[in-house]
Amino acid sequence: MTAPTLAEEIANRLRHAILLGELEPGSSVGERENAQRMGVSRTPMREAIRILAKEGLLILRPSLSPVVADPSLQQVEDELTIIRALEVLSGDLACIHATDAQIETIRALHEHMVRLAEEGDMLRFFETDMDFHRAISAASGNSRLEELHGQLLARLWRVRFLSARQAWDRDRVLKQHGLIVSGLEARDATLVRLETDSHIEHIQRNIQGHFRQESS
Amino acid sequence: MTAPTLAEEIANRLRHAILLGELEPGSSVGERENAQRMGVSRTPMREAIRILAKEGLLILRPSLSPVVADPSLQQVEDELTIIRALEVLSGDLACIHATDAQIETIRALHEHMVRLAEEGDMLRFFETDMDFHRAISAASGNSRLEELHGQLLARLWRVRFLSARQAWDRDRVLKQHGLIVSGLEARDATLVRLETDSHIEHIQRNIQGHFRQESS
DNA sequence: GCCCAATTTTTGGTATACCATTCCCCTCGG
């Protein structure tokens, strides 16, 4: 792997900080201020800001400091609608193109989640959840789809993380994941599509609940 | 409208040049060279290059000049697969959420294409074709979907333009568009989905033909 | 005549300085 540029590195650090909530939504992220805070010059910081803006984590305003994005329920639902379509597509393609090794990887991720659920490691559980879905898009054999899906997923990382915290339904998540894995192993596109669709619909409902709770 | 920044402006100029083929695929686009050629400093040029790279028109290589992208047939097909899923989704949503005015706009674009076909204005015809599809995604009521779809469409602008040049089947395009418009007006999601799917499948076939011809 | 290595050149990456615009606060006038 080639050495990561400084701009990418601070972009990663910033992204981490945003996703973990260390930088609150709505707070401003000036070029100078943050550049000094992280000990770099404005140039790479400026580029890092553009990167995160393209990812949707920062909002650029003309002649004004960028702010940490604070997406509305409507926006999140819109994105999730797209993710749903892409994941269904991924499942369809994966049933055709996935190698056995890829499906094996997906099953391994699933079983890893089961263990993490038993141990109660919520953060790891959640991150593996993301990996699980990413692995499916990777198994589609469509690299551009994998990339795009990953971007959208990253964008919703925080809100999904927050809404998954309450996680009254880890069992349902695991059960649905299990069915999706079975569907992939049987190359049963219909089953995969159905379960994927239902799965994301539940996620959507969770997020709606999260927003409702937050506004109170 | 707020004044566009210099970086955006030269990004637009560069994009135009690339899409029109004034910059051949594979040719290198160094920061210094192009900055001087366009009479700006490296900083905005650098940013413009990043923008176009994110759009997929330029390929960044570590420690090497960026080059104008020259997508393979596989890559184009992958992207088109995604576009197909997104357009089908757009059609579904548009049948539910589109306003009558939006559908009216779509019909107007369609009829405009008919006129342009009669006049033989290929470039305008093609651009209106793009607008037609964009208008449908706009009618979905999902702004993020509209944005994403637009980006993917832009990325394939050039190859679609080239493959549409031969255009032995303008009649089929217009017929399918007409059916899609009818479907939208009737809010018949099934019809829209079917025709959209078939429409893009034909585009895919055209592009395959274009690549086959090019390689000979 | 060919290949390898050292050097030179060119590349992107980074830091810094400067500018125009805008925003904010303070003061002055009603």
Next chain:
DNA sequence: CCGAGGGGAATGGTATACCAAAAATTGGGC
């Protein structure tokens, strides 16, 4: 006491200078 105007501070946008690394070229050795 309130509002409008002005000045200063802070912002992002741009230009430029410098650096390290990598690629290309050239010269020497085999």
